[in-house]
Amino acid sequence: MANRDVPVNGKQSELSLRRDGNLVLIDAGRTVIWSTKTKSTSSSSLQLQLLNTGNLVLDVGGQTLWQSFDYPTDTLLPNQPFTKSTKLVSSKSRSNYSSGFYKMFFDSDGILRLIYDAPETTTIYWPHPSFRSWEVGRLQYMYSRRAILDSNGQFNSSDGWKFKSADFGMGRQRIMRIDVDGNARVYSLVEHERRMKWEVEWQAISQPCKIHGTCGPNSLCTYSQDSGRKCSCLSGYKMVNYEDSSYGCEPEFKPCIQDDCDFIELRHVEFYGYDVRIHGNYTVDACKKDCLQDNTCIGFQFGWKEDSGFFYCCIKTSLQNGYEMGYEYSMYIKLPKRLVSSFKQKTVSQSSLNCPPPMLTTITRSYEENNDIKPLGFMLVFGCVIGFIEIVCIVVFWYFSSERSSTTEQIYIPAATAFRKFTYSELKKASCNFSEEIGRGGACVVYKGRLSDNRVAAIKRLKNTNHHGEAEFQAEISTIGRVNHMNLIETWGYCAEGKHRLVVYEYMENGSLAKNLGIGKLDWATRLGIATGTAKGLAYLHEECLEWVLHCDVKPHNILLDANYNPKVADFGLSRLFDRSGINQSDFSMIRGTRGYMAPEWVFNLPITSKVDVFSYGVVILEMITGRSPAGKHHSNNENGEVEVELGLIEWVKSMIQESDQSRTECWVEKIVDPSISGNYNRTTMENLVRTAVQCAEEDREARPSMSQVVSMLLHA
Template structure:
């Protein structure tokens, strides 16, 4: 990623190799974003070649290298790629933002291979452990050579004496060493399994992820357990600076205090490494408190026992960085005292320290690139305009002839073929192609009442989900026609991306982009979705339905919104799918419904279907509200949990159950109603205010009176901008 911190716009962007041997990336027609700044001896034989080793080499034809990518790694090192004092591995900012992050693998000035945390505010070394002398860690200092590499068999060697073997050492595999976004260097091997190949970790530099500097930001604590992984939490009296990114840390919710206004809270088995302003040996707790109270810059202190001297010591700290709390009591672990206003000291509860939030990757900040584009035309040759005009007229005539022929042939063959191709821009596949792509429909990934979905690989290696109608009867054909006609008119990031269809003889198939994480229903049944992901799914689904109802050229009613029809991609972004029961409406006739049959799934269907009332977009709003209640409670619309109940007894419907829980016998809301309905798998993760707002929105969407329900665009606003 040579230009990782200066991306191109994608308009008139060009990567070119000049005859002088300079590889140049240009944006907006004239902005030079990046170049190799090289010059070949001969302009006739210069070439750019990607070698089997993964090295991109620019040479002048006689194997004389003038530039190579191996000299400029980004965040990854390949086997036999030299790592020297002039190179470094720099992590990406997040999984979705490839710009330079804060973590680096470098050779330090003492010739030791180290991991470095380098943020805009501070810089620190955290591996090998800076509290351990280099020679005790098996490293050699101040040597002339700074060089490291690893081979395809899994052995790594560094000039400072550091070496290791991967867990699968001795097997010749494809491998990479990567500086990951969480500050840990790992070696991955490409391992083959029955269902394909995947990258697996074979070595990592740090096993305890809370020992990484800056991972939770300032004024916070990092805790780790094998069950829940690494979590961050703000200190008592502090709040997150950026709710989407823990690296920004926490900020105080109080003004600074002095002497008698202040007190201390005690954090057991806790330390904040570094940032010490004073050190006292043979000191008491009262003496340390007095010293910190008299210093306005003191934020707290560590009090510990120095075994070799047989006495107590304390470190006074002006800043609270790299906070770490051990989940297991350790005698040698010092006690941490944080200075706070007395009103906060009195409200502190040691048990609340465990209330933390999982680490989440920061989201990219999209900044528009303001560049003026160069229009390439030559006004000195007016004959060019005449040629363009003539060609345009000719193309229009050809299009008119083709359109006339197309409609004539369609009219003449209407009695022979009941299917007519929809006016869509995607591709029409042959049945033979899709049969080959699915290996004769071998891998089934889902099924419904009228169709089965298979996984397949197309000729261009794209992974697809291919839906095949079981019976091409009149009803099945109608659903197929509805889906093809609908998906050809929609285009939104929260709607399933459709690549084509097949209508050949009795075969009816639709080809979608494959969604790696399956359906929302599957993920709810396993209980692995955290609260933040569920909230994102709620917002994305609402945006997709709002687009169908209000932004399409022809308004669309989905008519079958349920967790099985909400698919999740690799990043758990929701995609509304399965338009087999959908219906198109002209803008002037959105309220005119002439449905010949009830559409939808039991439990998610609005009352209008049962009472034969006019059908509007509010039927989708009702179904959406049921889906949100299902995500919050972990129960299906009949009131039962996704996991089996202990007693197995029938329960009231989901909507009735939630409404009952939100009120007591006198119709007054209780304080614990949120905890009573929330899915046990997400308890302790959510913000109560946001959760209460989402429950109110879901109940608003499921009102029996359709006029009382909001529109989907109003739902989006209510979720993103709560009152």
């Protein structure tokens, strides 16, 4: 990421290779953000090429002018040299790719190190600084400083450090990266359940609490296999920012003087560094006396010095990098006596937080106009004047209109608020602290709420805030702003605040189609209306939107019913937008949808088109008619009534049709229809609906109709 700290606008920015041999990135304000600063006398043989190694190379006539391998960001690819002039720098968070505080680099003594480099402090934490270089297998002051991860997963460094990844061998794609938590890891790309996933095959630090800067000052890091890494404030301290543990804790008390101070003991706890004095052959009381006489002292470390054979204490003026993990000795914290008397030996306080990478605000960038462009300034002033005149006219018109309406005693109700961004506190209040649950999915929970304008709403709260969950949320928000149809759920807004991701949409009184099918409440006319309305909604997504939309997860749970049982397609978390020239293109990175409703294209890695939604629609209609689950197995009988084979729903319906057509006896419709609607339907209409659904669920996508053709089939049967 060449411009990670200076992001450009997503529109009107450009990367261009100039004739003089310079590769230039320009933002929307036409400012040069980054360039290779290269020059070439020959433009005819100039080329920029991405090699199979992952190296982006700018060369002229076979001579390399610039290559991306010389400028790594946070990742090393196999066989990419890591030298004294390069370094890896972590991102600030998983959503903010600007430069973080953790770095991997070759130090001046030739040792490969990890460092925490924050604005307030800088400390090396790997190899552990308390060990000498030869004690951790490192060689100092070697002539060259160079390291490399080869294709087999073996890492070799000029300082003598080497290791092999757990899956050492040929054939795997690997990367080495310094992550946002400050740990260096080697990942391999592994297939799990037909999905590719990066798995850790090596990491530099096995105890995550020993990474500096994890929890911030005046806090303690603890780790367990069950709950992971946690940060907690020391007794007498409180969190500075409850959303970001890296800010640490601040005292809830005023500094105390000698007679008002005492100490609490934290066993097996260490705070690395910031020792202003070290006393040898000292007792605990002597250490306490020294700290009480020093107003800058806020605690001391007390332990046994093995090589000297006596106890010692380290007087500290700052409590940084604290962790509890089998450390042999004790830490004494200076506090007012009133707090010491109420202290209980606990390693985790009530103000504990889980410690994934800090939630940091994504960096934004403003674009400045050139001051010397005078015509733009004139146009801006002119536009403001025209806008002011228009506002005055609108206000005057509104005033006289109000006067006329008051004389005729007419009452006008303002329209409901349009799609907007809600705050988390608004939605928490609207849902009575998320107390009334009305639905649940794999990645979300839906609650009923009442907004400030008295509209009853459904509030969907995402449970996942990882990368995949964020992608689904962004997909839904970007999609719902482009759709407007009576058979699509109306969305009123969203919330994206800190780790909270919520979507607010209209409340559907009769819940999902899946719920109603489960209780057998729907009559024939209602089911036919649901089939037709759902088809219209999908046809709009596929063919009438400004940008075509693939829903990718059509199923009864995502078809909601209003008070009159009118259907509305909902849940666009897995949807994809395509411009009108790209509807037949496929760039999906993962399988989408729900088992039983997914088209064969997903399984066989075929190009994904709108026909995947047509297939899912066909399965939904067959489930609605038969009352049978597409995921189950259904018996097909031979002529003697004996069980012959178990089939999926689609195959079972086809076999019923085929058997009845061959025997020409009992109509196949009666064999497959849900008993709850038996005898209360028009046979011709039902037969047409079933045949349409079967055609939609054909394995060959070319044999499936479009959704607009489905609507025509249902309306003109």
